[in-house]
Amino acid sequence: MASLITAKAIMMSHHHVLSSTRITTLCSDKANDNQQRKTKLHISHRFFSRRTISAAVINSASPVPKKETVEDERRCHVAWTSVQQEKWEGELTVQGKIPTWLNGTYLRNGPGLWNIGDHDFRHLFDGYSTLVKLEFDDGRIFSGHRLLESEAYKAAKKHKKLCYREFSETPKPLRNNFKNPFSGVGEIVKLFSGESLTDNANTGVICLGDGRVMCLTETQKGSILVDHDTLETIGKFKYDDGLCDHMIHSAHPIVTETEMWTLIPDLVKPGYRVVRMEAGSNKREVVGRVKCRSGSWGPGWVHSFAVTENYVLIPEMPLRYSVRNLLRAEPTPLYKFEWCPNDGAFVHVMSKLTGEIVASVEVPAYVTFHFINAYEEDETGDGKPTVIIADCCEHNADTRILDMLRLHTLRSSHGDDVLPDARIGRFRIPLDGSKYGKLETAVEAEKHGRAMDMCSINPLYLGLKYRYVYACGAKRPCNFPNALTKVDIVEKKVKIWHEHGIIPSEPFFVPRPGATHEDDGVVISIVSEENGGSYAILLDGSSFEEIARAKFPYGLPYGLHGCWIPKH
Ligand SMILES: CC(=O)/C=C/C=C(C)/C=C/C1=C(C)CCCC1(C)C
Numbered sequence: 001m002a003s004l005i006t007a008k009a010i011m012m013s014h015h016h017v018l019s020s021t022r023i024t025t026l027c028s029d030k031a032n033d034n035q036q037r038k039t040k041l042h043i044s045h046r047f048f049s050r051r052t053i054s055a056a057v058i059n060s061a062s063p064v065p066k067k068e069t070v071e072d073e074r075r076c077h078v079a080w081t082s083v084q085q086e087k088w089e090g091e092l093t094v095q096g097k098i099p100t101w102l103n104g105t106y107l108r109n110g111p112g113l114w115n116i117g118d119h120d121f122r123h124l125f126d127g128y129s130t131l132v133k134l135e136f137d138d139g140r141i142f143s144g145h146r147l148l149e150s151e152a153y154k155a156a157k158k159h160k161k162l163c164y165r166e167f168s169e170t171p172k173p174l175r176n177n178f179k180n181p182f183s184g185v186g187e188i189v190k191l192f193s194g195e196s197l198t199d200n201a202n203t204g205v206i207c208l209g210d211g212r213v214m215c216l217t218e219t220q221k222g223s224i225l226v227d228h229d230t231l232e233t234i235g236k237f238k239y240d241d242g243l244c245d246h247m248i249h250s251a252h253p254i255v256t257e258t259e260m261w262t263l264i265p266d267l268v269k270p271g272y273r274v275v276r277m278e279a280g281s282n283k284r285e286v287v288g289r290v291k292c293r294s295g296s297w298g299p300g301w302v303h304s305f306a307v308t309e310n311y312v313l314i315p316e317m318p319l320r321y322s323v324r325n326l327l328r329a330e331p332t333p334l335y336k337f338e339w340c341p342n343d344g345a346f347v348h349v350m351s352k353l354t355g356e357i358v359a360s361v362e363v364p365a366y367v368t369f370h371f372i373n374a375y376e377e378d379e380t381g382d383g384k385p386t387v388i389i390a391d392c393c394e395h396n397a398d399t400r401i402l403d404m405l406r407l408h409t410l411r412s413s414h415g416d417d418v419l420p421d422a423r424i425g426r427f428r429i430p431l432d433g434s435k436y437g438k439l440e441t442a443v444e445a446e447k448h449g450r451a452m453d454m455c456s457i458n459p460l461y462l463g464l465k466y467r468y469v470y471a472c473g474a475k476r477p478c479n480f481p482n483a484l485t486k487v488d489i490v491e492k493k494v495k496i497w498h499e500h501g502i503i504p505s506e507p508f509f510v511p512r513p514g515a516t517h518e519d520d521g522v523v524i525s526i527v528s529e530e531n532g533g534s535y536a537i538l539l540d541g542s543s544f545e546e547i548a549r550a551k552f553p554y555g556l557p558y559g560l561h562g563c564w565i566p567k568h
């Protein structure tokens with residue numbers, strides 16, 4: 001408690017903090033008998049711009065400096081405002097009661113810093129990785145955040161400019177390079193060798209079966225190990241195979257206690273390698289390769305994919321990587337991608353054991369970032385699966401969602417209902433050699449506000465028949481998912497949790513040890529508030545009602561994906 005108040009006091013007096021060039025404040029946490037735990041606030045003014053720091057003043061409800069540059073941020077939700085310190089840690093005061101069985105750390109990654117010097121990033125996915133932890137310890141929550149020390153972030157800090165290609169931004173070529181006819185060739189080499197690509201691992205964080213904790217993005221070089229306790233960056237995860245030549249991979253590998261599966265798209269000969277890595281190893285083995293079926297130049301974008309007990313599902317979306325757009329310095333309407341619905345949309349199914357393709361079906365056009373789960377079904381009862389069911393957060397084959405995630409759009413909300421509709425899309429993929437698969441709406445989308453993304457399930461049901469999806473849904477009108485939702489895909493019932501003005505991050509389900517019901521557990525989310533604050537929320541996985549919350553002494557921006565690291 002003492003630490004919370006102290007930290008709050010520091011946050012509240014940013015104008016005082018602003019007057020010095022670099023401040024690290026340490027205050028003992030008297031309420032805590034563990035001397036290791038301190039409340040720490042670290043502000044590095046050498047990097048954080050005036051504008052960011054001014055925003056900090058607004059978000060902590062201090063007097064607002066009269067500056068033109070601050071006007072935009074005044075109206076901007078804290079969810080879209082950069083973090084104001086490189087790191088912070090301290091104990092949060094809990095309202096309600098944390099279940100005694102919940103001991104471990106929830107770690108969340110996301111793009112928390114969207115400017116370098118005076119340059120503002122364009123897209124949500126461009127921001128520098130910021131880790132947030134919630135360490136649950138016998139009913140208490142020790143928390144903190146810290147920026148990931150990627151090469152991209154360190155270089156930006158040092159040179160006060162963008163140095164690597166991010167999701168939507170490309171560094172400006174050197175002025176004297178404009179007239180060099182070979183600079184274009186150089187850029188191509190740097191792109192395809194991966195040299196110019198970012199390692200800003202801002203998308204997710206996973207805990208491998210051997211306990212190593214790794215932050216990830218879609219570039220392979222952006223696989224970075226961290227210490228989940230201190231949030232310190234340990235260093236690059238070095239893949240001990242030749243597969244990094246392929247530059248990119250899915251941002252969402254599938255991790256179990258024994259292995260990790262992921263997809264590596266091939267931009268040159270459109271297709272995907274399906275790879276598997278044993279826990280404890282750094283070497284991925286190629287289980288199989290699937291060739292793209294569409295005649296397009298690039299493979300479909302794979303942000304995520306799905307597995308069943310025996311198969312890997314490889315999506316081939318009509319939203320495709322475009323080598324032409326990759327080489328463009330300025331963003332195109334679809335960034336590095338292009339929309340090719342006329343070339344078809346497909347799902348391929350590979351045997352985990354043999355690497356053989358056991359089904360490859362054409363399906364209606366779709367746009368998804370996130371697969372929810374998949375399972376095999378035996379419809380004839382003879383003990384062999386006849387069909388695969390795969391669910392995803394589907395954006396009604398509408399690519400506008402990518403552009404809705406531009407920071408300017410997110411920041412200029414005027415209360416209009418502008419979020420395009422999304423649903424739970426259910427694929428039915430027959431295993432009898434049929435040419436076509438189906439894609440249908442699993443649950444009437446109106447029930448979850450026609451928003452559906454950032455999903456989680458009970459991890460014990462991975463690849464198995466399951467019933468509950470936790471995700472971000474909406475209370476309309478909105479320009480971004482603003483509610484948490486629990487969908488019962490069997491009974492087609494939906495529960496919604498919402499408070500006015502909030503932007504919640506991914507609801508993450510943690511099962512209760514020993515539970516026999518799929519929804520026996522808790523759901524963790526971090527909520528950014530309209531008034532500039534933020535809090536961690538714990539919902540009961542079954543009733544979907546609040547069981548506890550803990551306020552941060554400052555506002556946290558929106559975050560993407562997290563993981564659970566149990567205490568042993
Ligand atoms: C945050 C998130 O969901 C996605 C991030 C994706 C990134 C950073 C993608 C980066 C890329 C490049 C820098 C060039 C190559 C293509 C692509 C993988 C889109």
Ligand SMILES: CC(/C=C/C=O)=C\C=C\C=O
Nearest residue numbers: 203369451452453481560
């Ligand atoms: C935040 C998001 C989509 C929200 C729309 O409803 C997608 C994030 C994708 C990356 O992880």
Ligand SMILES: [Fe+2]
Nearest residue numbers: 203251303369
């Ligand atoms: Fe994602």
